[in-house]
Amino acid sequence: MLDEEEIPKQWYHILSDLPKPLPPIIETETKKPGPGIVPLIFPKEILGQEFSKDRWINIPEEVRDVYRLWRPTPLFRAVRLEKALKTPAKIYYKYEGVSPPGSHKPNTAVAQAYYNMKEGTERMTTETGAGQWGSALSFGCMAFGLECTVYMVKVSYEQKPYRRVMMELWGAKVHPSPSTKTEAGRKIRKENPETSGSLGIAISEAVEDALTHKEANYGIGSVFNHVLLHQTVIGLETQKQFATLDDYPDVIVGCIGGGSSFSGLSWPFYYDKVSGKAPKDVKFVATEATACPSITKGAYMYDHGDTARITPLVKMHTLGHDFIPPPIHAGGLRYHGIAPTLSILNEAKEVETRAYDQVEVFEAARLFAKTEGKIPAPEPSHAVKGAIDEALKCKETGEEKTIVFLLCGHGHFDMQAYDDYIQGKLPPYSYPEKEVQKAMKKLKALYPWLETLPY
Ligand SMILES: Cc1ncc(COP(=O)(O)O)c(C=O)c1O
Incomplete structure (x- = not known):
């Protein structure tokens, strides 16, 4: 366990360490790079952080003071889950469900x-x-x-x-x-x-x-660079916790809606990797819902972050800005886009991505609840499933890998979804590929000049 004083004093910013520079934001009115309405809705300090190339940004003492209400968050070893899976792997999870609202947000x-x-x-x-x-x-x-x-x-x-x-x-x-x-x-x-x-x-x-x-x-709450930056307290604490255990992860697993929790855990380890400090070759695994497969089926395109097209265009993996998730989907992770930074890491094959359907996700959540006790929110249950799959691979190969995943929220308010799952009312569902193609065709018809952009 870490004590309060070990709450990080700085966040880590990835912008200067990305494999490629971030494509600029594009304004639809001018068809050129420009921030659109962004400067009108955020304070100056947040705007500065959004585009900052500084690798380390100080966390104000007043913010750390509020963090103290629940941080540092615990890193647990899931020994009972390991036993149930009969895996030689060590499974750890960083638990953000201890915050007052119950998640990493x-x-x-x-x-x-x-x-x-x-x-x-x-x-x-x-x-x-x-x-x-x-x-x-x-x-x-x-x-x-x-x-x-x-x-x-x-x-x-x-x-x-x-x-x-x-x-x-x-x-x-x-x-x-x-x-x-x-x-x-x-x-x-x-x-x-x-x-x-x-x-x-x-x-x-x-x-x-x-x-x-x-x-x-x-x-x-997600997608923007400054949001992912603030979430790096998770990964920075996890690194300190692994140092006290004299261990280091081989595999890091997180779920992705817009990408903030996954990035919060993985960016600091990615920095270890690019700066040559990582003692191992770490694998990053991002998991999402087959009902909202932004990264596994979405196009890497300029799109709006909102349906009414008030926000400017950003280059990201997207299902189209008028995506509406099917009402039968209970697994969370419902946003049409993915953080531009994570989209770049995905394009550069720095991240492995997987989509799971809600039945297999709730099955994994039930096994976790029955072994470790905590009831995961549907969103991180996708990470639970990813970690279980990695541990089962180790069972086949006999490898004693260290796996860490982010349990980024509890599911105490998600009992209706769990009830539907228990009663067999949740069907598996995959968003059809042709719907993505339709949305992309619509987007290109709306902005025929999109494909001529040099970014
Ligand atoms: C508990 C929890 N985890 C994960 C997510 C997904 O968002 P992100 O990918 O930004 O972490 C959400 C989204 O609202 C959430 O509530």
């Missing part, structure tokens, strides 16, 4: 709220799917005395009232999205009154709210 929410408070923002706006990110930002805003407005994807707002209550308890205002509060929400409701909502739609609403109100800024 407050690592960045607290930092974003802090910088906004310092620069005079009175209110933050955001979107949330299942409620993990919305509750993290509500918590972060509460810690620094800011108001918080959350646009929550309608289907979750209706099916997951307890996450909403949690946000309200910490002082946030929560609206089901699409809502009547924004132009984007009203337009989508008119076009499709029955819509269950999506993260892309909720992002449009939250961004519009911030753009149209002077006192407000927007906060985002």
